[in-house]
Amino acid sequence: MASFLVNGQPARSVDAADRGLMYGDGVFRTMVVRGGRPLNWARHYRLLARDCACLELPCPGESLLLEEIARVAPEASVAKVTLTRGASGRGYAWPVDFEPTRIVAAWPGVPDFPDEAGRGVRVRRCDVALAIQPRLAGVKSLNRLESVLARAEWRDPAVREGLLADSGGRLVEGTTSNVFLATGGTLVTPALDRCGVAGSQRERVLELARAEGIACEVRDAGFEEFERCDEAFLTNSVIGLWPVAAFGERRWEPGPLARRLQRLIEEDDARGA
Amino acid sequence: MASFLVNGQPARSVDAADRGLMYGDGVFRTMVVRGGRPLNWARHYRLLARDCACLELPCPGESLLLEEIARVAPEASVAKVTLTRGASGRGYAWPVDFEPTRIVAAWPGVPDFPDEAGRGVRVRRCDVALAIQPRLAGVKSLNRLESVLARAEWRDPAVREGLLADSGGRLVEGTTSNVFLATGGTLVTPALDRCGVAGSQRERVLELARAEGIACEVRDAGFEEFERCDEAFLTNSVIGLWPVAAFGERRWEPGPLARRLQRLIEEDDARGA
Numbered sequence: 001m002a003s004f005l006v007n008g009q010p011a012r013s014v015d016a017a018d019r020g021l022m023y024g025d026g027v028f029r030t031m032v033v034r035g036g037r038p039l040n041w042a043r044h045y046r047l048l049a050r051d052c053a054c055l056e057l058p059c060p061g062e063s064l065l066l067e068e069i070a071r072v073a074p075e076a077s078v079a080k081v082t083l084t085r086g087a088s089g090r091g092y093a094w095p096v097d098f099e100p101t102r103i104v105a106a107w108p109g110v111p112d113f114p115d116e117a118g119r120g121v122r123v124r125r126c127d128v129a130l131a132i133q134p135r136l137a138g139v140k141s142l143n144r145l146e147s148v149l150a151r152a153e154w155r156d157p158a159v160r161e162g163l164l165a166d167s168g169g170r171l172v173e174g175t176t177s178n179v180f181l182a183t184g185g186t187l188v189t190p191a192l193d194r195c196g197v198a199g200s201q202r203e204r205v206l207e208l209a210r211a212e213g214i215a216c217e218v219r220d221a222g223f224e225e226f227e228r229c230d231e232a233f234l235t236n237s238v239i240g241l242w243p244v245a246a247f248g249e250r251r252w253e254p255g256p257l258a259r260r261l262q263r264l265i266e267e268d269d270a271r272g273a
Numbered sequence: 274m275a276s277f278l279v280n281g282q283p284a285r286s287v288d289a290a291d292r293g294l295m296y297g298d299g300v301f302r303t304m305v306v307r308g309g310r311p312l313n314w315a316r317h318y319r320l321l322a323r324d325c326a327c328l329e330l331p332c333p334g335e336s337l338l339l340e341e342i343a344r345v346a347p348e349a350s351v352a353k354v355t356l357t358r359g360a361s362g363r364g365y366a367w368p369v370d371f372e373p374t375r376i377v378a379a380w381p382g383v384p385d386f387p388d389e390a391g392r393g394v395r396v397r398r399c400d401v402a403l404a405i406q407p408r409l410a411g412v413k414s415l416n417r418l419e420s421v422l423a424r425a426e427w428r429d430p431a432v433r434e435g436l437l438a439d440s441g442g443r444l445v446e447g448t449t450s451n452v453f454l455a456t457g458g459t460l461v462t463p464a465l466d467r468c469g470v471a472g473s474q475r476e477r478v479l480e481l482a483r484a485e486g487i488a489c490e491v492r493d494a495g496f497e498e499f500e501r502c503d504e505a506f507l508t509n510s511v512i513g514l515w516p517v518a519a520f521g522e523r524r525w526e527p528g529p530l531a532r533r534l535q536r537l538i539e540e541d542d543a544r545g546a
Contacts, residue, residue: 002362004289013286014294016277016376021287022355023417024297030363055418056425078363082295089275090303090351090380092417092424092448103289107363131404131468132440135422143416144296144365145328149408151365152329167405175365195404 003072005104018101020084023092024142026101027051028082029200031237032110036070038079039269040237043200048081051139057083060102073106078238080105084142113239117262120245120254121160121234125223126150126175129167130195138198151175160242161234163226166195171221177236178202179244181229182257186215188225201235201265208264214257231255240265276345278377291374293357296365297415299374300324301355302473304510305383309343311352312542313510316473321354324412330356333375346379351511353378357415386512390535393518393527394433394507396447398496399423402440403468411471424448433515434507436499439468444494450509451475452517454502455530459488461498474508474538481537487530504528513538 004011019025029048031038038044045062052059065081073079082103085094128150136143150162161174173179173196180202181188187209192198209216226232231252232244241262243254277284292298302321304311311317318335325332338354346352355376358367401423409416423435434447446452446469453475454461460482465471482489499505504525505517514535516527 002290006289012289014289016279016285016287016378017275018294019421021291021294021357022301022415023421024415025418025421028295055422080363084294090353092420094421094425105289128408129406131406133402133404133419135401136418141418142295142297143418145298145409145414145416146406147365148292148296148298148367149328152367 002105002107005068005072007102008068014101014103015087017087017089018084019086019088019094020082020101020142024144025055025094026082026084026142027055027057027140028080028142029140030078030080031200033069033073033077033079033106034110036074037272038066038069040200040204041066043203044237047140047198047200047203048083051141052083054136054139055085055141057085057100059083065104068104069106072104075108076110077106077108078110082142111238113242116160116242117240118254120243120252122158122246123161123163123174123234123244124154124159124247126153126162126164128153128164130164130172132166132168132194134194137195138192140197147175165223169222171223171226172196174234177234177239180205180233180235181221181226182231182255183225183229185257186217187257188217188219188221190221191218199236201237201240204265204268205235205241205261208268209261212260212264231258233258275378275380278341278345280375281341287374287376288360290360290362291357292359292361292367293355293374293415297417298328298367299355299357299415300328300330300413301353301415302413303351303353304473306342306346306350306352306379307383309347310545311339311342313473313477314339316476317510320413320471320473320476321356324414325356327409327412328358328414330358330373332356338377341377342379345377348381349383350379350381351383355415384511386515389433389515390513391527393516393525395431395519396434396436396507396517397427397432397520399426399435399437399448401426401437403437403445405439405441405467407467410468411465413470420448438496442495444496444499445469447507450507450512453478453506453508454494454499455504455528456498456502458530459490460530461490461492461494463494464491472509474510474513477538477541478508478514478534481541482534485533485537504531506531506534
């Protein structure tokens with residue numbers, strides 16, 4: 001069972017007039033917690049603060065969030081921080097003196113994916129195309145209907161992720177993950193300046209790779225390039241890094257960059273970064 | 274103070290794990306209630322059912338909703354029906370056996386707008402452009418961040434509405450209203466097959482106008498056409514119909530079509546349609 005703190009108090013519910021519910025007026029981030037401490041915290045917090053700034057929401061202080069995460073997730077858990085603009089009357093205009101809602105939730109246990117991380121996963125392409133909205137690009141907002149519709153396109157458990165294009169046909173991300181390709185030793189991940197969610201694990205992989213001297217490009221990429229690449233992988237904070245093993249008829253063996261970055265992520269986690 | 278029924282029970286809150294809050298996975302409609310009966314109900318219900326179908330949500334029966342609206346809004350009120358996919362664990366995939374959440378809310382009193390309906394209103398153009406997402410076009414979903422950001426662009430109370438373009442520059446709607454233009458006696462309202470919300474009042478105005486033999490076109494329109502038109506007006510269920518009186522330097526007097534349609538709406542409401 002999940003545990004929740006709402007504005008610091010144990011609770012199972014939020015105000016029915018919360019703007020998070022009425023309009024998706026808020027943001028969230030999901031993280032793995034071990035020993036009461038979120039992994040990859042610095043990047044989670046940086047992106048949460050950036051997302052808050054995009055919506056003109058105040059971001060709570062780091063120490064308050066860390067204290068509440070440790071309180072609700074004392075053991076190994078998956079934790080989620082949700083920040084909304086709080087309850088208001090009807091109408092899109094937010095009150096000058098709005099009182100944000102802060103939800104810190106934890107699900108006990110950290111899922112383990114030895115097969116997916118080891119042998120890699122099958123992915124498909126989703127029919128839903130992501131709408132282009134630069135004002136919200138990269139932001140992990142509570143407006144996630146496109147992801148919900150995309151994830152509803154398949155129930156085959158052998159397909160572990162769906163890849164999304166934007167309305168211009170460019171490869172953007174998975175429904176719950178970011179995507180990387182590598183060709184000739186250069187790592188490419190789609191630019192997220194039109195749509196998509198910038199995951200904390202994506203930021204970390206880019207930083208770790210650059211620190212190792214691996215060439216990284218953040219730019220537009222198409223499905224043709226994806227199908228031709230030497231290796232591809234998916235990242236998010238809970239799955240870590242999954243090599244892509246199959247897409248339609250195309251097959252890949254997990255490649256050297258995926259293996260190297262999996263090791264670097266593990267080391268980074270062990271350092272408590 | 275607002276009153277709420279959550280799944281038929283008086284309540285002020287919803288589950289913190291509701292997918293309406295987590296992902297905006299739901300829809301809503303807002304209506305005026307008089308004598309316990311929502312005005313323009315048939316169209317509200319038709320659009321609610323259509324929006325539910327778009328998200329593969331079950332739509333509650335008409336009699337259940339009418340009974341709950343009458344219970345929570347016995348007098349003149351503004352009522353809102355919100356339907357979500359209910360609480361679930363983390364992850365965009367919805368459970369096969371999901372249990373939807375039904376929120377019926379009411380705010381006592383019906384606002385009256387004699388000046389706006391009489392003399393017309395000043396409108397502006399918003400900087401936020403609506404993203405093109407045909408899968409959700411027309412649907413009044415709980416993903417309303419674009420409307421929130423657009424409404425945050427101005428605080429001048431003399432500006433009563435902001436007009437939104439889509440990312441292709443086409444005129445789509447107001448932040449909380451649909452927009453109509455008339456030129457040479459022909460009524461035009463933007464097609465909502467790429468983005469935007471199809472309001473119940475918009476549907477009614479189109480039907481009432483056609484029944485009167487007024488030529489109606491539902492198609493793309495630009496801001497140039499808007500600025501050149503003989504008359505323009507805004508519609509939604511709470512405001513009714515407001516003539517547009519000013520946009521930048523452009524001025525209009527409330528026109529004959531706006532007056533005629535205001536009268537037709539009033540008559541339709543009096544019949545209890």
